[in-house]
Amino acid sequence: MRNRKAIAVQQQQQKRHSSRIAKQLAMGSRGNRHEAKLDIGLYENDTEADALSGDTNSSEGEGGSRGEVGVAGEVVGEVVGEVVGKEVTESAPGEGSRNADAETPAAVNGVTAEGGECTPDLVDIKIIYNKAKFDVSVSLDSTGASLKNTIHTLTGVPPAMQKVMFKGLVREERTLRDMKVTSGAKFMVVGSTLTDVLAVNAPKEVVAQETRADEPKKEPLCRQKQHRKVLDKGKPDDIMPAIKGTMERLPSVPLSGMFNKSGGKVRLTFKLEQDQLWIGTKERTEKLPMGSIKNVVSEPIEGHEDYHMMALQLGPTEASYYWVYWVPVQYVDAIKDTVLGKWQFF
Template sequence: EDGDVASLADVIEDPVPLVVIFNKKKHDVSLPLSAKMAALRLEIQRLTGVPPAMQKLIYKGAPKLDDAKTLRELGLSSGSKLMLVGSTLDDVLNLEVPPPEQLKDDKPQATKEPICKQKLHQKVLDKGVPEDAIPGIRNAKDSLPDVPLSGMVNKSGGKVRLTFKLELDQIWIGTKERTEKINMSSIKQVISEAIEGHEEYHIMALQLGTTEASRYWIYWVPAQYVDAIRDTILGK
């Protein structure tokens, strides 16, 4: 019955154009703003093949779009752009199963010493908080700012700036030498840990491949942005 009521409301109101960006392609969708998010997800499945359960939709950095709410309640309007991160069923079925040796390597992780105590990272941390670091706030959760995040360093101690290009589904990692443009959907995992003695900052790693060697390490990430970075990249 609820469905009938919703469809009656949809008939009364004109559809508006929306844009869904998936794998760098734009998909045009038209729905009334009185339609529920669940209806938009079904339309997106028709266009992209990504089932609703696997859709991670990002709109203006909002962490979660509630299926039971209308598009209007979620702040969407004519011409709004949403970013879709997700896998089609074919993608999921074709996932490679890691070899047993790799699984074995991953298990001891839990018993390892804290990341900040490992020699590789201690060398970077011993240089102290960068002068231009953004002030960190422990136990806080803030949305990503509109400007790039700067004042962090990489493994070689070089300055790092992170820019989130949601419309391209990319994160840009800028150093003095160059800017790496990475598709967020290619980042398998985001690892982070508070820095002992400086808990207002974290060490963070972006997992770009399947092994530990393919992690891009970033130091002195302000604690208040850690969750927002992870959710934006992984599309939570």
């Protein structure tokens, strides 16, 4: 009888000791173990709670220790399992939400969790082309090829004809982020527009024709009033014959039968050995050094293209022109070359 009571007391002590260990593991506090077990409902009734609340001393000894350890192990496993299971069940909703929030990325591939697009990382840069400067905002993820398209829009220089420099030549496959571009970075652009290229490659003859086409057409000299009064007198009777379509050397005799500006007769004598041109009229003969004549201009007479009207420029301006009318066409080039010193006849 006494043995049964001793065994019952021993088992009760072991159970109480195991409960104490379980509560310490679950709560981490010796002073609140009883309240913790009451809160989570591990007691079946108030009587058990009151009975297990006492401070009965546990027996010592090798047998008592082994029994206590065995029973305590079972109780600890049961209590810990219930406590941990209950804590996991109660904390699951909150922890799940927090984990879901933590694992949900703010944006994947430029799209937010709500379905909207992310704003790309923009950087303000300066593009310099010739003397023009352009301030633009571009994405750090844009490539060199994309940047060239932007420059084409701003400058008109095609991407294939651009050389873009930023810490060296910009490569089309690299992004601005790879180039370590920061706000305020300057990109230098070298290149030509298609208009510039076509203008440079256009034949000079075409350009000259377009230039002449744009210039207002001048009235022929023979139609101007100051010359008409001489030409209207008609071709002189004693003029030297003209041969159209040929070029001849200066004759050994003076060119005669021509008119001057006042309508009087004039003759031209080329004194090549003296390097002089003698202009003779009825009144006098004027001897001019070839070097004093600045220029020689001529134009065919309308309706009489086998004869020219010619001007010898004796001073710095057109006001110094000495006009001679009805010069035979075959001698025009020879007169110009002789006076201007291109070739001489001896």
